[in-house]
Amino acid sequence: MSSYNLKEVMSKPERLAPGHRMCAGCGATIGVRAVLRALHEGDHAVIGNATGCLEVSTYMYPYTAWEDSYIHNAFENAGATLSGVETAYRALKKRGKLPEDVNFKFITFGGDGGTYDIGFQSLSGAMERGHDMVYVCYDNGAYMNTGIQRSSATPMYADTTTTPVGSKSNGKMQNRKDLASIIADHDVPYVAQTTFTNDFKDLHMKAEKAIYTEGACFLNIMTPCPRGWRYETADIMKICKLAVDTCYWPMFEVDHGKWRLTYEPKKKLPIEDFLREQGRFKHLFKPENEDLLVQFQAEVDRRWEDLQYKCAREH
Amino acid sequence: MARKDRMSGNEAVAYAIKQINPDVMPAFPITPSTEIPQMVSNYIANGQMDTEFIPVESEHSSMSATIGAEAAGARSLTATSSAGLALMWEELLLAASNRMPCALALVNRTLSGPININCDHSDGMGARDTGWIQIYAESNQEVYDNFIQAYPIAEDPRVHLPIMICQDGFITSHAVMNIELLEDGEVKDFVGEYEPEEFLLNPGKPIAVGPYSVSNYAMEARKNQEEALERSKEVILEVAKKYEALSGRKYGLFEEYRTEDADYIMVIIGSAAGTAKQAVDDLREQGKKVGVIKLRVFRPFPADELAEALKNCKAVAIMDRTESYNGNGGPLGSEITAGLFRNKVMIEAVNYIYGLAGRDFTVTDVYDIFAELQDAIENGTKVEQFKYIGLRK
Secondary structure, three states: OOOHHHOOOOOOOEEOOOOOOOOOOOOOHHHHHHHHHOOOOOOOEEEEEEEOOOHHHHHEEOOOEEEEEEOOOOOOOHHHHHHHHHHHHHHHOOOOOOOOOOOEEEEEEEEHHHHHOOHHHHHHHHHHHHHOOOEEEEOOOOOOOOOOOOOOOOOOOOOOOOOOOOOOOOOOOOOOHHHHHHHHOOOOOOEEOOOOOOOOHHHHHHHHHHHOOEEEEEEEEEEHHHHHHHHOOHHHHHHHHHHHHHHOOOOEEOOOHHHHHHHHOOOOOOHHHOOOHHHHHHHHHHHHHHHHHHHHHHHHHHHHHHHHHHHHHOO | OOOEEEHHHHHHHHHHHHOOOOOOOEEOOOOOHHOOOOOOOOHOOOOOOOOOEEEEOHHHHHHHHHHHHHHHHHOOEEEEHHHHHHHHHHHHHHHHHHOOOOOEEEOOOOOOOOOOOOOOOOOHHOOOOOOOOOEOOOOOHHHHHHHHHHHHHHHOOOOOOOOEEEEEOOOOOOOOEEEOOOOHHHHHHOOOOOOOOOOOOOOOOOEEEEEEEEEEHHHHHHHHHHHHHHHHHHHHHHHHHHHHHHHHOOOOOOOEEOOOOOOOOEEOOOOOOHHHHHHHHHHHHHHEEEEEEEEEEOOOOHHHHHHHOEEEOOOOEEEEHHHHHHHHOOHHHHHHHHHHHHHHOOOEEEEEOOOHHHOOOOOOHHHHHHHHHHHHHHOOOOOOOOOEEOEEE
């Protein structure tokens, strides 16, 4: 992979044009633009998209923000839809119906609802069949488009509109699904989990690897949602930093079966540091809920140890 | 030139697909359509065709991938039955509204429940308002011929809509009949190359498919789609004419069998038309003036043409091989009577439900129906306007 220079990368032409209607400070568009910057200039792309905030705000007839060919089909089938597009590419190439020197890449974006939940089967099928595509989950941990309902990506104890905190409820009762591991168990060539770091290098390198590794690849990007998480919009980079430094959101990759941490905090911060910034976890800081914080920390530690074990096992 | 063979309906469709050699076929197994993707896979495995086959993990994904492939610029199709079509329902609407001229080989099987694998039209009829063109067949020959005509209809710039080629599960899909096949070259010339005007993989000319559409625009999109479906009627007839010149076999929106002077006509869809024709021949020998209209094109619905064809008879038996659960009749019953009323053709019309979930439909049933119509007209006997035939006593 090529060497990384933030200034150079940021000066590439945008492939998601401004003027779309996503919220100010939305993590999803930051993630999408970062992924698209990893496309090599001259390469064409077809972008797939599950129904969600991103779709309804970037392609509102008669305007599109997408510079590349783009297809939205429905909520639960972004994996299958792009399977069809990618297969068509192979069929048309084989039959000489496309110029030989033309190179297309296939990238589909889905939120966590469209990926972890309703689109899970379609994603699993596309990954198992090994289509030459990248599925990018922009994970903001709830159904934000419909108004912050819990998904299987929502962390435990989060206050959402279908797991509201109340006199008899402490928010969501279940732990979040570990989708990156599940897709890694599909034995696909490349899986990575990332989020926004100051220089965006981690995301960029992983996106480039995913796009230019042959076969079905998967990226899980934590893309905070200021509305759903209830933090100060301008603090997005701080939130991401705390997510990785508390090991709530570890950054790793699974490259042809080899697990590797791409970032290890020098000092692992307590989970409270990540949770305190977000309104959805406000109730955890009531004195009577101290045990909930202990449980949250225990789950973060368990997953972090498990991940370290997987990564160590390979060396 | 044409050659004769013996084939089941599924074999005939798979053979047509081999001759067309489309670009992409995603499919998922479901009885009784499973043989079609199986046979296509075999043709591919043995180098007799080179379509890219996608063994998807569900029918929802088979239609989703068909839409993706078609939008990308590839001639695409899938095959299914029953619950498979029901699972695709959302995607059927999207294929039509995104104006994808893809094809679907539907082998009609009843919908659950109770679960049952045999023929009725509840699957196809359940999808009747999804915006697809629907063409039904009486025989293996017809489903073959209809499939060869599918893409020239769907891909016509006046139409640009998906097309469903339907046949009766097991009755034609698995029964072997003599059939006349076109030569590969004839099919290739007839179907032609797919040259979409706009497609995802057009280098340097990107497009966007599947927008969010606000109320200012969505209604016009629906109207455009509706007009395309109406226009498809003339295209279906043009393609049928060209096909007749090639094959010698004549097709229209429906077939009229011994109806010229008929007092009593049965309107029916699919393989049961063969039974009805046999009964009509028998009754004609007894001097009864009876006939059959076999509906081939259900969508777009030829309401005015049917009213015209029925206007001189005294009574019509409208045969539905599905229950609509509306307390008022089957889909064919509702639509034909609406068409008769709109055309001010005020004849006796009785809507019969028959053959559900593979229940046999016999010539005796047809005799009974015509006798009932005759009794109603000649003796003024009141007949229930919506009734089942062939129930266990």
